[in-house]
Amino acid sequence: MKFQTVVVGPLETNCYLVYCEETRECAVVDPGAEPERVYLEISELGLKPVVLLNTHGHLDHTGANKDIKEHYGVPLLIHAADKVLLESIQNNELRFWLNAKESPPADRFFEEGQDVPFGRSALRVIHTPGHTPGSVCLLGRGFLLSGDTLFCEGVGRTDLPGGSARQLEESIRTKILTLPDELDVLPGHGPRTTVGQERSNNPFFA
DSSP: OEEEEEEETTTTEEEEEEEOTTTOEEEEEOOOSOHHHHHHHHHHHTOEEEEEEOSSOOHHHHTTHHHHHHHHTOOEEEEGGGHHHHHSOOOHHHHHHHTOOOOOOOSEEEOTTOEEEETTEEEEEEEOTTSSTTOEEEEOSSEEEEETTEETTEEOOOOSTTOOHHHHHHHIIIIITTSOTTOEEEESBSOOEEHHHHHHHOGGGO
16 A cells, blocks of 8 residues: 655645555545646556545545546545535635635545455544544554644644534544554645654644
């Protein structure tokens, strides 16, 4: 299993292409904007998208769902607790600024602990509410896609509708900081980190 990062949109969202090296089948995770850049990267790597995944329902992570889903004909998955976010208009000014399109509804919903397969690989779903009620992290071999739950020396904001600082802290402490220190953490924005680095250096857990 390998991954490629495509940084998209004015908020510099990390869209991840996670793929099976043998079959080239891939999962497209959080295509927030600029679908043409995502298409190009997929083409250059010779990948075959088979599923579209959202770590949560905010526009900067879902803004190119429509384009990706229609272009490749793949199912869209998100946690049911973020169904309302995915299907709501949200902030029209932000939508215009991000050049985000209204997302189609999800085809299926994540369940805690399920494996989402592509080729001979899979990502495991870890429900981590706090940034949004339906935020999830996706665990691969040697890395964790943390969405906007955990960043390099930071955490996701909780002042937006549905956010909860208590839930966020509980999610990180019980479901991320319990993972191996050497595990790479690939956040929704900014540079990668590791579980051990965040356990030691993140000011929110000092």
